[in-house]
Amino acid sequence: MGERAVPVMLGDSLRALFIGNSYTQYNHLVHQVQAIAASSGHKLSVKLVEHGGWTLKKHAANPETLDAIREGNWDFVVLQDQSKAPAREKDWVRENVYKPAYSLDSLRRLYNPQGKTVFYMTWGHHIDTYAEMQQRLAESYLEMTHRLNAWCAPIGIAWKRIRTENPDFTLYNPDHSHPSVQGSYLAANVFCTVFFQKPYTSGYLAGLSRNEALYLQQMAQETVLSNLSLWNIQPSPQPEDVTRQFYPDPERKYTTPTLGKPVEEGLASLFEITRYLQALADKHSDKVTLANIGNTPQGREIPILYFGTAKEDKKVKVWMQAGLHGNEPAGPEAACLLADYLLGTPEGADILKKVSLALIPVANPDGYAFQSRKSGSGFDLNRDQSKLSDPVTLLLKEAYKEWNPEIALDIHEFSPFRKEFGRLRGSRATTAADVLFLPSGHLNISDGIRRLSNGLFREEAEKALAANGYNSGFYFTPHIKNDSLYAMKDAKSPQSSSTYQGLTNTVSLFIEIRGIGLGRTSFARRADCGFRVSRSLLETAAVHHKEVKKTIQKAVRETCAGKGDVFVTFQPTRTELPVSFIDLSKKERFTETLPTLDALQLKADLVRKRPKAYILPDxxxxQAEKLRALGIEVEKSRKAFTTTVEKYIVTEYRKADKEWEKIYPVTVSTRVIKEKKSFPAGSFIVRLSQKNANLAITLLEPESVNGFVNFGVIHTGRGQELPVYRER
Structure with missing residues (x-):
């Protein structure tokens, strides 16, 4: 019934052996895989051994199949069982599916030790019991995948996603079992994504319309790339016994997008998250509004939930965002948990009497779709606070500016597994804390706001975490210097939203949940940590709303009055602090005291008198538009004028070394000269008698590590006069 054991060679290439039946033979699937790979710049040789209706049990006794595996040098050996077999009762499956799969995998390991077994997860038949059949297929194929340390090609999960999101799309042959051309093309794209693990756009369309083909390419890539640990392509670095001992999930049932569906289906898609939010908004239209702040470069919407309005002056206005990095999925789930709590409990209703909330569950939809840290345009959005290179950053800043919050929370996840930790005991170790707090010590943020951020709000959040059995600590990045490990603690850079928001005279919290690289491991625990912190913040805001408003009003008055000097550069204090870790070999918690550079205890290097205004020529x-996008008021002069200013002459300009170039691209030094200068009509004036003056200072002082000069928004070089002037 079709091609059998026919190799198609492309020279120096990867090699894939497909073993299956008519599901693998239909619509020349293996040739589609090869053609998609070729059009995407990859060479792939394929070979097919198939017999209609055959099971893996038959293949395990078939000389033709065994001889094909023994040929060796296969990068991938793809195994597909008969469509119904893995969906039968568990005992039967273990005897008649798992055993022959183990036998074929063992032969593959013997003759292809560098290769990988890939299980072809098929789909449920288009019948009344589709859901049950699909669930059993997913369970069986994933159990085999993880037991044999194989990979899984999750065609059945991609299939189910399309059935859910686009039910009119035709994936089945008229027999309701075999794949249509579209179904085979979807499967082929899943295989290519599994094999090469990178986004692509293929020009091979298999006779489909371009729109159909691109849609199927996207669905396949999102399904695979968003759950690499679930398919065992990038296994979770955390041993199961460590998870059971230190990071068990809470024992409760959830209805939120990821936690409310089977583990075998992985993380919720953007469609599922938006559907969940829309259902809440429809049910509670008197309490919440679901809106879209704009579309990403790849065309995805950025949903936002408004609980109340920005004009309710008696309430405390709070801004919360999650998912700014696309590979940090616990934050979006925590945001959904929070929305459900606010709308579905009496305690949530009480909070909303004193708090207005703008909630963005997924701030980086393009990144989330593929579980990629960066945006669809290739930017790290948490490093785009000054340069504003990404259109998504501009959309987020505009929404933030319109809401004009008094409190802000940004929910992130961090990677707990760092190679540097191996120096502590000579074995693998991981950060122990569930949540790390990242407050800002930036000296241009009001003292009162910093005290609320790192005092009242952080302390209450830590209590809430501890009450639920979670551990917390301070955020740090490990570095090696002179063969010793040290920690860089907390934030001072406006390239982090923790500092950016504080510079807008907002009480700012930023948390990192222990999670990057863990996939669905401890996912309920991680999401619950984010929920506990966000709930605590709102409760604290409701109870202390008068203190919050009073502190912010004072900070704004002092800012507008021009009190205090300008802190241009500063250095963290050197200290030693204890940090908790887990030894992955011994399965024990331990504490190590690390040399630490503490950015909450900053010492000023360069201090200048605060000007009345900054002036930029026409x-x-x-640069003026970027300032406005960040919420800074910029006037445009109607006529020419002359005034006394201080001008900057660049005395040093050098690029940072490789360790720091992404964070602090250049080092700049200047000398300041006082003179009388004339400016033409159309020049830009940034007066410092405004709420966001401290942000303007940080962006426009040339030595500032995350100012416009540092990030090339204002270009310069040694000996040049900068187009920024200080009016005194």
């Missing part, structure tokens, strides 16, 4: 409209 040649700087782009």
């Amino acid at each position: 040649s700087c409209p782009m």
